[in-house]
Amino acid sequence: MENKIIHAIFDDEQDVLSVVKDLRDQKIVVNEVYSPFPIHGLDSVLGLKETRMAITAFIYGCIGLSFGALLIYYIMISGVGKSWPMNIGGKPNFTFYHNLPSFVPIIFECTVLFAGHLMSLTYLFRNRLYPGATTSSPDPRTTDDKFLVEVIYDDNKKEVISLLKKSNVSEINEKDEV
Amino acid sequence: MHKESKIRDPLILGKKTYHDITKDIARPVEGKANKYWWILFSLSAVLMLWGFACMAYTIGTGIGAWGLNKTVDWAWDITNFVWWIGIGHAGTLISAVLLLFRQKWRMAINRSAEAMTIFGVAQAGLFPLIHMGRPWLAYWVFPIPNQFGSLWVNFNSPLLWDVFAISTYLTVSVVFWYIGLIPDFAMIRDRMDKTISPMRKKLYTLMAFGWSGRAKHWQRFEEVSLVLAGLATPLVFSVHSIVSMDFATSVIPGWHTTIFPPYFVLGALFSGFAMVETLLIIMRKVVNMEAYITIKHIEYMNVIILFTGSLVGVAYITELFMAWYSGVEFEQYAFLNRATGPYWWAYASMMTCNVVIPQLYWIYKIRTSFVATFILSIFVNIGMWFERFVIIVTSLHRDFLPSSWTMFSPTFIDIGIFLGTIGFFFVLFLLYSRAFPVVAQAELKSILKSSGSEYKK
Numbered sequence: 001m002e003n004k005i006i007h008a009i010f011d012d013e014q015d016v017l018s019v020v021k022d023l024r025d026q027k028i029v030v031n032e033v034y035s036p037f038p039i040h041g042l043d044s045v046l047g048l049k050e051t052r053m054a055i056t057a058f059i060y061g062c063i064g065l066s067f068g069a070l071l072i073y074y075i076m077i078s079g080v081g082k083s084w085p086m087n088i089g090g091k092p093n094f095t096f097y098h099n100l101p102s103f104v105p106i107i108f109e110c111t112v113l114f115a116g117h118l119m120s121l122t123y124l125f126r127n128r129l130y131p132g133a134t135t136s137s138p139d140p141r142t143t144d145d146k147f148l149v150e151v152i153y154d155d156n157k158k159e160v161i162s163l164l165k166k167s168n169v170s171e172i173n174e175k176d177e178v
Numbered sequence: 179m180h181k182e183s184k185i186r187d188p189l190i191l192g193k194k195t196y197h198d199i200t201k202d203i204a205r206p207v208e209g210k211a212n213k214y215w216w217i218l219f220s221l222s223a224v225l226m227l228w229g230f231a232c233m234a235y236t237i238g239t240g241i242g243a244w245g246l247n248k249t250v251d252w253a254w255d256i257t258n259f260v261w262w263i264g265i266g267h268a269g270t271l272i273s274a275v276l277l278l279f280r281q282k283w284r285m286a287i288n289r290s291a292e293a294m295t296i297f298g299v300a301q302a303g304l305f306p307l308i309h310m311g312r313p314w315l316a317y318w319v320f321p322i323p324n325q326f327g328s329l330w331v332n333f334n335s336p337l338l339w340d341v342f343a344i345s346t347y348l349t350v351s352v353v354f355w356y357i358g359l360i361p362d363f364a365m366i367r368d369r370m371d372k373t374i375s376p377m378r379k380k381l382y383t384l385m386a387f388g389w390s391g392r393a394k395h396w397q398r399f400e401e402v403s404l405v406l407a408g409l410a411t412p413l414v415f416s417v418h419s420i421v422s423m424d425f426a427t428s429v430i431p432g433w434h435t436t437i438f439p440p441y442f443v444l445g446a447l448f449s450g451f452a453m454v455e456t457l458l459i460i461m462r463k464v465v466n467m468e469a470y471i472t473i474k475h476i477e478y479m480n481v482i483i484l485f486t487g488s489l490v491g492v493a494y495i496t497e498l499f500m501a502w503y504s505g506v507e508f509e510q511y512a513f514l515n516r517a518t519g520p521y522w523w524a525y526a527s528m529m530t531c532n533v534v535i536p537q538l539y540w541i542y543k544i545r546t547s548f549v550a551t552f553i554l555s556i557f558v559n560i561g562m563w564f565e566r567f568v569i570i571v572t573s574l575h576r577d578f579l580p581s582s583w584t585m586f587s588p589t590f591i592d593i594g595i596f597l598g599t600i601g602f603f604f605v606l607f608l609l610y611s612r613a614f615p616v617v618a619q620a621e622l623k624s625i626l627k628s629s630g631s632e633y634k635k
Binding site: 072124 | 338353
């Protein structure tokens with residue numbers, strides 16, 4: 001389908017919030033908003049789903065916890081620990097649960113290590129951020145002080161433009177893209 | 179939009195727009211370094227090279243090059259290690275704990291504080307590495323499958339906990355820092371002119387990871403920052419607790435104390451904030467950040483220094499009380515010897531710099547003065563170095579056998595390595611202040627209209 005795009009540029013985040021709300025109330029598609037900083041309240045106005053980054057962190061944390069516990073279990077108790085038992089500082093390694101207090105710090109660190117790093121990697125992956133990637137922002141000023149609202153229209157161009165003109169828009173650029 | 183009371187002091191001074199913030203933060207990166215930068219950089223680089231030479235000498239000759247003896251077998255090396263780790267704590271505290279508490283004043287200082295954390299922890303890491311004697315075998319501290327027979331790490335040992343805690347802390351801090359840096363690198367990338375500086379444009383394009391500022395990306399950005407803060411907060415407390423257990427789990431009188439973990443964590447925050455102040459009071463002048471790092475920021479940090487300094491004082495007194503109350507004569511002697519023995523001067527310096535001097539911050543004029551804060555922060559830095567020296571050396575130098583009682587005196591190699599890490603730290607920090615956006619500008623822009631002085635009228 002051939003989509004036509006309008007880039008509306010704003011100077012203030014409050015104008016962006018109100019214009020996105022008005023546009024969406026008129027069933028006009030707001031494709032994307034580019035901004036120099038996070039705009040609070042934009043998620044709900046734009047109809048974005050809640051992000052699941054925190055859930056991934058929880059899952060990765062569980063993996064880290066299990067990894068840490070299994071690593072220690074193998075080295076201190078079951079595998080290497082069985083062939084080369086160590087009794088240092090009156091802390092023998094016969095059973096896992098007896099030694100658990102002194103294993104807690106490393107299990108905790110593994111949990112944080114996995115949760116922190118894997119969540120950050122997921123974040124970069126989901127956002128397609130990697131060294132060498134180029135920006136997809138249509139206007140370089142959006143990392144400085146401009147807010148860009150990308151609107152898609154088909155045969156309601158006049159309606160869109162009149163709606164935008166009613167707001168505090170500073171520029172309207174029409175882009176014809178396929 | 180979030181509204182803020184008019185009575186609350188502004189966090190951004192002067193008539194600023196979003197574009198002004200962009201220009202101000204990008205200026206040090208785009209411009210040329212001034213004379214003072216070059217002087218400081220050369221001095222630090224000389225110190226750093228001297229330190230490297232001393233490290234090379236130590237590795238070539240052996241640990242005998244240091245002033246250690248059979249009684250005092252841990253001294254400057256571990257003192258410096260704990261000192262640098264402690265300094266590294268304020269960065270994460272500012273960016274993580276203050277984020278969880280929604281303290282907006284963190285935004286102007288978190289970037290530099292985190293840089294300080296990373297560079298400080300890197301210095302700290304050098305000390306155990308050199309102390310190993312054969313640093314090329316440093317990977318033996320990790321639990322790697324190996325052909326060495328029974329050579330596996332011991333998970334009961336606090337020294338191994340240290341390995342895990344510090345490597346986790348360092349890497350997670352770097353990631354937290356970088357996630358925040360991406361939008362700011364993108365800002366610099368978008369300002370750079372391809373025709374004037376093609377190499378730098380390329381470099382910042384590479385470092386910005388293709389950031390474009392989409393709504394969904396910002397949404398994820400905020401959640402990732404929040405979760406990382408939530409993870410980093412217990413992490414920062416665990417790291418110094420574990421460092422304190424290097425001592426606390428031993429049976430040496432003076433070290434074998436249950437108060438150590440909270441006492442070390444508080445001391446670390448205390449010294450970390452002092453170092454942040456030392457650095458930022460200079461930096462705000464050198465790179466013209468006076469509008470963003472204001473006296474209000476310094477005052478907030480001074481209040482934290484006053485609070486943690488007082489708690490550290492309580493810990494010192496509790497230690498003395500518990501030594502007396504325990505009824506163990508070795509314990510009692512260890513503390514009596516600390517305060518009145520041959521190292522009384524170190525104990526007195528520690529008490530003066532850490533407990534007495536920060537109490538001056540009760541006076542409003544002192545806590546809202548850049549000059550006074552700068553001087554006091556230096557005292558705290560020195561005092562916290564002495565705290566670690568007192569804990570380590572005075573507990574060791576008179577051990578269980580009076581015939582082996584002795585004193586410790588550092589060699590020029592000991593001193594050289596310590597000064598070298600200070601030089602190295604400043605080299606890294608100075609390079610950072612020229613190449614990185616030193617203030618988290620994207621975050622700062624989000625509070626401009628609620629906390630900027632122009633918008634509060």
